[in-house]
Amino acid sequence: MVAVGRVVENLIGKAKQARVQVESRGGVQPLLSLESQLTAARIHELVEAATQLVMANALPDLTDQTALEVGQGHPLYGPRMLGLKAQAAIGVEISGDESAVQGDPSRGFVLRAQASRLPFASNRFAYILGRLATTSQGDMVRVVHELGRVLAPGGQGVIVDYHPYGLYARRGTHRLRPAESNIRKIEDYYRLCKLAGIRVVDLKESLIEEDMRPLFKENEISAYRSLKGTPFLVFVFVYKPKQK
Numbered sequence: 404m405v406a407v408g409r410v411v412e413n414l415i416g417k418a419k420q421a422r423v424q425v426e427s428r429g430g431v432q433p434l435l436s437l438e439s440q441l442t443a444a445r446i447h448e449l450v451e452a453a454t455q456l457v458m459a460n461a462l463p464d465l466t467d468q469t470a471l472e473v474g475q476g477h478p479l480y481g482p483r484m485l486g487l488k489a490q491a492a493i494g495v496e497i498s499g500d501e502s503a504v505q506g507d508p509s510r511g512f513v514l515r516a517q518a519s520r521l522p523f524a525s526n527r528f529a530y531i532l533g534r535l536a537t538t539s540q541g542d543m544v545r546v547v548h549e550l551g552r553v554l555a556p557g558g559q560g561v562i563v564d565y566h567p568y569g570l571y572a573r574r575g576t577h578r579l580r581p582a583e584s585n586i587r588k589i590e591d592y593y594r595l596c597k598l599a600g601i602r603v604v605d606l607k608e609s610l611i612e613e614d615m616r617p618l619f620k621e622n623e624i625s626a627y628r629s630l631k632g633t634p635f636l637v638f639v640f641v642y643k644p645k646q647k
Contacts, residue, residue, distance in 0.1 A: 435570070435629055436570050436571055436572040436578075437569065437570050437571055437572075437579065437630065438571065438572045438578060438579055439572065440623075440625075440626035440629065440630070441623065441626055443579075445623070446579065447475070447476075447537070448618075449615070449618055449635075450534075450536045450537075450636065451479065452615075452618045453609045453615060453618075453635055453636055454479075454534060454536070454563055454609075454636065455479075456609070456614060456615075457607055457609055457636075457638050458480070458532075458561070458638075461561065461638075461640075462480070462483060462484065462487055462530075462532075463487070463530065463559065464487055464488070465484055465487040465488055465489035465490075465492075465529070465530055466487070466488040466489075467488065467489075467490050468489055468490060468528075468529035468530060469489065469490055469491045469492075469493070469527065469528050469529055469530075470484040470489045470491070470492045470493070470528060470529065470530040470531070470532070471492075471493050471494075471495065471523070471527070471528040471530070471531045471532070471553065472484070472492070472493070472494045472495070472531075472532045472534070473494075473495045473497060473518055473521070473531070473532070473533045473534065473535070473550070474494075474495075474496070474497065474532075474533070474534030474535070474537070475496070475497060475534065475537035475539055476496060477494070477496065477513070478492075478494025478495075478496070478513060479534075480492075480532055481493075481494050481513075484530075489530075493512070493513075493514070493528075494513045494514070495513075495514050495515070495516050495518070495521065496513060496514070496515045496516075497515075497516065497517060497518040497537070497539045497540070497541075517541065518533070518535065518539070518540060518541055518546045518549065518550075519541045519542055519545035519546050519549055520545075520549065521549045521550075521552075521553055523553045524553075525552050525553060526552075526553070526554070526555040526556060527553045527555065528553055528554055528555060528558060529554075529555050529557070529558045529559075530558060530559060530560055531550050531553065531554050531558070531560035531561075532560060532561050532563075533546070533550050533560065533561070533562045533563065534563050535562060535563060535564050536563055536564055536565045536579075536636055538578075538579060538580075540564070542585065543564075543585045543586055543595060544585050544595060544598070547562065547595040547596060547598075547599045547601075548595075548598065548599045550562065550599065550601075550641075551596070551599030551600045551601040551641075551643065552599070552600075554601060554641075554643045555643065556643050556644065556645045556646045557643065557644075557645045558642070558643050559604075559640070559641065559642045559643070560640075560641050561638055561639065561640050561641070562592070562596075562638075562639040562641060563636060563637070563638055563639075564586065564592075564636065564637050564639070565579055565580050565635075565636060565637070566608060566609070566634035566635055566636055566637045567586050567587060567588050567589060567591070567634075567637070568588075568589075568634045569633060569634045569635055569636075570630060570633050589606070589637070592606070592637070592639045596639070596641055600643060600644075601641045601642065601643045602641060602642050602643075602644065603639055603640070603641055604640050604641065604642045605640040606637065606638065606639055606640065607637070607638040607640070608634055608636075608637055608638075609634075609635045609636040609637070609638065610632060610633065610634055610635060611627070611630045611631055611632065611633055611635050612631065612632065615627075615635075
């Protein structure tokens with residue numbers, strides 16, 4: 404437990420350094436936010452590509468387990484989960500609409516639902532992947548609570564979000580991070596996960612660095628140069644303790 408505590412402290416320390424770097428470059432309200440330089444569609448493409456870079460080798464063995472993916476658009480990791488021998492891989496497409504079932508979840512069909520109101524029984528899944536870097540994420544307190552509720556004791560997963568210290572617009576109707584996100588700093592993830600009955604066991608930061616350079620088109624090079632070195636996404640790896 405002491406070792407885990409030290410890891411958490413180191414991660415928070417690194418994240419605070421990232422915040423200082425961003426604030427020293429662009430101020431508390433950056434003049435050139437990500438939204439001001441790239442279209443929403445392109446940002447969504449970059450989010451998916453950056454997520455794939457981090458998640459390439461992050462999925463565990465899922466033999467005979469049930470897995471859940473929650474995210475914007477069509478689920479991306481269902482085939483890979485099944486390839487890791489998952490008994491079932493269910494995908495949820497999140498939106499701002501009311502829950503609209505598209506198939507039978509017991510058979511692994513894709514559903515459309517709100518991330519803050521998942522149509523599953525508690526302790527249903529051994530693994531969860533929440534791709535929440537989207538304006539459709541909603542109230543993160545409720546969303547993280549729902550992910551913790553459906554995760555089975557002993558289960559694990561990953562929550563993907565926009566990095567709280569990234570160059571995102573703080574104001575305006577078209578900002579990437581919605582007003583209900585409740586996330587202002589890295590420490591907030593530990594607080595929300597604790598309230599949801601899950602523990603943060605690791606945290607990885609995705610920065611706009613050289614490995615992301617090929618993802619930018621030729622007419623986006625100026626945006627890449629201005630964004631290079633800034634935080635983009637955060638990956639929160641979680642675990643739900645077994646019940647005593």
